[in-house]
Amino acid sequence: MLKINNRDKIEWNKGMTVRDVLNRMKYSYSLITVTVNGELVLKEDYDSYKVPEKADVIVFHLAHGG
Amino acid sequence: MIIVIFFKRYYYPIMAKNNKLFERNVPGSTAILQKSVVAIAGCGGLGSNAAVALVRAGIGKLIIADPDIVEESNLNRQYYFQSDVGQKKVDALTAHLKAINPEVIIDAYDKKISRDDISEIFREANLLIEAFDRAENKLWLIEAWCKAFPERAIICASGISGLGNTDELRIRRAGHIYFCGDEKTDMSMGLCSARVAVVANMQANIAIEILTKKG
Numbered sequence: 417m418l419k420i421n422n423r424d425k426i427e428w429n430k431g432m433t434v435r436d437v438l439n440r441m442k443y444s445y446s447l448i449t450v451t452v453n454g455e456l457v458l459k460e461d462y463d464s465y466k467v468p469e470k471a472d473v474i475v476f477h478l479a480h481g482g
Numbered sequence: 483m484i485i486v487i488f489f490k491r492y493y494y495p496i497m498a499k500n501n502k503l504f505e506r507n508v509p510g511s512t513a514i515l516q517k518s519v520v521a522i523a524g525c526g527g528l529g530s531n532a533a534v535a536l537v538r539a540g541i542g543k544l545i546i547a548d549p550d551i552v553e554e555s556n557l558n559r560q561y562y563f564q565s566d567v568g569q570k571k572v573d574a575l576t577a578h579l580k581a582i583n584p585e586v587i588i589d590a591y592d593k594k595i596s597r598d599d600i601s602e603i604f605r606e607a608n609l610l611i612e613a614f615d616r617a618e619n620k621l622w623l624i625e626a627w628c629k630a631f632p633e634r635a636i637i638c639a640s641g642i643s644g645l646g647n648t649d650e651l652r653i654r655r656a657g658h659i660y661f662c663g664d665e666k667t668d669m670s671m672g673l674c675s676a677r678v679a680v681v682a683n684m685q686a687n688i689a690i691e692i693l694t695k696k697g
Contacts (some may be wrong), residue, residue: 443485449638454658456628456659459625477639479664481642482527482528482529482613482615
């Protein structure tokens with residue numbers, strides 16, 4: 417299992433990437449920041465970064481305004 | 483003799499003033515904050531208000547960066563005044579911060595910073611407050627900071643716009659990354675002084691919490 421945003425749980429599959437997690441969660445918004453077990457995953461690595469089993473995945477939404 | 487006169491006339495009054503300035507601070511916090519360095523990327527609604535809070539708390543040094551000029555439309559939420567319109571934001575903000583505490587050290591960069599600047603400009607900073615307005619800029623800043631300084635905190639803001647729903651403003655954390663705001667509202671909804679300042683002060687408050695915990 418994977419825990420998403422300290423709330424949702426999804427099934428983990430071997431070789432699952434950050435992109436797979438985002439697709440499973442139906443996150444289509446492009447302006448996000450993702451961490452896995454507290455570590456930032458660069459946007460360019462979403463297709464290659466393998467999410468380990470039982471990982472905590474946090475997805476932050478970036479909204480304009482400052 | 484000359485040294486004594488200089489000390490009494492110039493240095494001592496500042497010290498005495500600062501002793502008063504921080505006498506209502508939380509005991510033990512001032513000495514730690516005066517040794518601390520905080521970087522602030524952007525001097526708009528978030529950055530200017532967070533900077534003021536940090537200086538009032540006793541921060542020793544700020545590194546601020548912003549390429550913009552103060553416009554009248556900024557005054558509904560940013561820490562500037564009519565007399566600042568037309569001035570560089572970093573210059574106007576430095577003057578206001580020094581007016582609160584003349585001893586605070588401000589390194590000001592009047593430029594649009596890029597990924598390549600982060601490790602050089604912010605190398606001294608214990609942590610970074612992200613205070614950009616465009617979401618795509620927030621994204622590259624977070625990536626560049628985490629790459630350059632993986633063990634140092636970055637305190638971001640996202641979702642500070644519109645009116646109401648104050649209870650949706652929150653803080654989320656993952657590792658050394660903090661997010662303040664509702665992560666939903668967009669500046670196309672308009673920006674309200676109180677809401678922006680709440681989030682800016684949440685950012686400053688987390689910065690103070692992190693710095694004083696580390697000691």
